[in-house]
Amino acid sequence: MKNMGYLGPKGSFSEEAIHLFIATHPEFNETQPALIPFPTIPRLLIACNEQEVDWAFVPLENSTEGQVGVTMDTLGQTEHLFITHEFIHPIDQCLLAHEPMPLEQIERVYSHEQAIGQCRDFLGKHLPHAEQLTCLSTAEAAHKISSIRENWAAIGPRRAAHLYNLHLLQECIQDVTLNATRFVLVGHSLAEMSGGEDKTSLLIMAENMPGSLYHILGEFDKLHINLSRIESRPSRRQLGEYVFFVDVDGYVFAPPIQDVLWAFKEKNIYVKLLGSYPKAHT
Template sequence: MLAYFGPSGTFTEQAARGFATPQQELVPFDTVPAALAATRRGETEAACVPVENSVEGAVPATMDALTEGEPLVAVAEAVLPVRFSVLKRPGDEPVRTVASHPHALGQVRRWLAEHLPDAEVVATTSTAAAARAVLHGQFDAAVSAPVAVRHYPLEVLAADVADVRDAKTRFLLLREPGPLPEPTGRDRTSVVCTVADRPGVLADLLSELALRAVNLTRIESRPTKDRLGEYRFSIDMDGHVAEPRVGDALAGLHRHCQHLRFLGSYPRAEPGGTPAGNDEFVSAAAWVAAVREGRGA
């Protein structure tokens, strides 16, 4: 079974369908923490959740749920293009309220200001939860994934809605810790660094990556929630922990962190990223080994 952030008709369900094996049953959960908790309890083999949007940035619910609680690791990612359909109940009722996931609302702000300027905008747990609520008469319109109309008998008020063309959302497939996916040469590694509040600590973290030419693809700070002003850094980088330079960089991060959580090394969904380039690290390690054994100088 594969848990996903639902209900039926979310973008996340589409990503989950791409990950699922033909015999794997998909199970929706109304929140990201609930989908992850099912996997932590061993009720589902994996969970699919959104992690990052090209317009609105990281999905805070995912960042927090992966940082807190029992560790889970990402084994795959998917990137989907994001365009919305605005759905309403059939009929001529005016649209006084429009609902969606905050990330979706952030991606259609201009469209709403232009086309539904008087509508009250309401946040829901997901785009599909908004469609479901419209069906039940709680709101007048929902900003949803285009597939939602197949799950909820609503009318399409507007299709192909997006303030930013080519917006994309990245999703992760997470499992309990176990064997890592093999390196492919175009991988991504994700970690969360909890650090002491001291001058230069962020520069120290970044230097560990820069020294090894490890490309940072995302850095985000999230409050630890314990004390005002105390933050964690959520970091994505190109490469796989099995690569010597990435392993070295993670060891370097570990030295600066109070706690370093490994969130996985997994193949990138899209081409790009910096090429692996481990040769100097392999030959340098061989040189050190030779020196230690008295075979080199």
């Protein structure tokens, strides 16, 4: 049986999303993979890179808080992984506690940094007095407050309340109602062209000199290739040096994208293919 890793433990948004992902993708329905929780995203992606798991299901970006930097950084450092699918999952954040209590009595709020960021306005308005502490996942935060009888709360999914016997103090506390996270499935081989709309993800390293990003973007413009996303991250080699994560419309072996990649090669611009896969539709 093949296996698929995700950011655990049980009750995380990643676990909630991975079940829906599998249910909506027939290729995983006949022989469902074993689901294996991992404590952190880097450990999960490294385990996949070393073939300890067949696939890794990880969050890449959120519509409210933006990029999940640790996912992008680790994908940039691995050598044998490709994004094969993307999946958009709506995120409703809930305030959880071990028993009903007024909000003014809450002394601490635990959650993943992304969840805290997605609820910044709610926390500032209703819990300005509460200390905010980060955990490796929303599920870990829920588990933490379930075992200690203090005036502590956690931010996480409804499912975590059920799993850890917690009370829902308030639902849908995220600042943006239409809050969603883009997850990607990462494997060891490049996905085939879907026959529909595809997307290609690239990591590009530009020289630290005037106009370098302009020239990179110009190559896509020349061939009328649409960029649907561009994000920068530190290269981790020296201060002031950045790499760019780019999503473009089309499959990697389509002639226009091949022409762009050839142009980059001639200009000694480093490019890493992160994957080419079917577009997810919201």
